[in-house]
Amino acid sequence: MSFPKQHEIHTRRFSRNLGLGLVLAAFVALIFGLTVAKVTQDEFTLPDVNNGAGYGQN
C-alpha cells in the first residue's frame, strides 16, 4: 500500500506547527531561566511564612 503524496497545504501547516512548538519550548526555557536569575539575585528574599506574613510583608 502506498500513501498519496502529501499535499502542499499540509507541508506548510507542518512548518507552522513545528515553528510554534519550538517557540513554546523556547518560551518555557526562558521563563525557567528568568526564574532562576530572579531568585539567585541578592535582593531576593523569601516571604517569612513562619510568622504568618505574606508576600511583601517579611
Next chain:
Amino acid sequence: MSDASMNASAIQTPDCQTKDAGFGDFFALLKPRVMSLVVFTALVGLLAAPVSVHPIVGFAAILFIAIGGGASGALNMWWDADIDRIMKRTKSRPIPAGRIAEGEAFGFGIALSGISVVMLGLATNFVAAGLLAFTIFFYVVIYSMWLKRWTPQNIVIGGAAGAFPPMIGWAAATGSVSIESVLMFILIFTWTPPHFWALALFMKSDYDEAGVPMLTSTHGRRVTRNHILAYTIMLLPVSFALAFTSIGGPTYLVAAVLLNALFLRGAWTIWRRDEAAAEADGFATEKKVFRHSLYYLFGLFVAILIDATFRGMDIAPFTSWSL
C-alpha cells in the same frame, strides 16, 4: 470545514485568504528588518545604562521589546493592507499576497502586544512595560491610523515610535527615564525625517499611487530638499549634547564629529541639487545620503557601546567624562 471546502471557497473568493500560512509568513508580519533596528538601539540603551543587568534578564528584556516592536508591525500591516496591495514594495507582504487573512494578522498582533508588555513588566519593571505599551499604541493608532494618511508630517511625528526602543532598554535597566535616554530618543526622532525623505526622493511613485501624503507630493521636491537640510542641522546639537552626558565619551565625540560632517555634507549636496541634476545621475546623491544616514545612526550607537565598554573596564578618560 474540510480542506476541500476551504479550497473551493478560496477559489470563489480570490481576495480572501487563499492559502494556509507557513511559520515564515507570521515571522514576516513582524517586519524583521525594522525589528533589527529596534533590537540594536534597545540593546545599546540597556547596556549603556549605569546599572548592571543579569544577562538572562537583559536577553528577555530585548526579546520582549523586539516582540512588542514586531507586534506593532503586524498591526500596521493589518491596518494598511489596502494600500499594501497597491504599492510595488509591499505587494508581496503576507496579507496582500493572500497568505494570511487580515483577521489573523490582527489577532496575532494584539496577542503578541499583550504578551510582550506583560512579560517585559514581569522580567524587568513596569516603567519599561508602560513605555513599550505606549510605543505600540503610538505606532498603530497615532501613526498608522491617524497621521500616515492625513498629513505629510506623518513621518516627523510618527518617527517617535522608532525612537522609543533605546529609552525602553534604558528603563528596563534603571527603572526610570533620564536625560541620557531622552537624548537618545530625540536623536532618533530628529534623524528619521531626513533619512526617510531621502528615500522618498527616489521612491516617489510608490507613495503617490497609494495616496499617502508624502512631503515630496504635497509640498514638492524643492521643499523636501530644504527640509532634509533643516532637520540635519537640527540633528547637530542633539547628537553633540549626548557626547557630554554620562553615556558619552571620547569615542562618541569623535564619531559624532565625523558622522555629522558626512551627513551634513550629503544634506547640503541634496539641497543644492535640482531635479534635472538628480534625474541625470539616477538620484545617486539621494541614494548615497540615505545609505549614509543608516551608517550615521549605527555609528553613533556603536560609539555609545564602545564608550560604555571602556567605562566598564574603568579606563580613565572614559570614567570621568561627563559634565
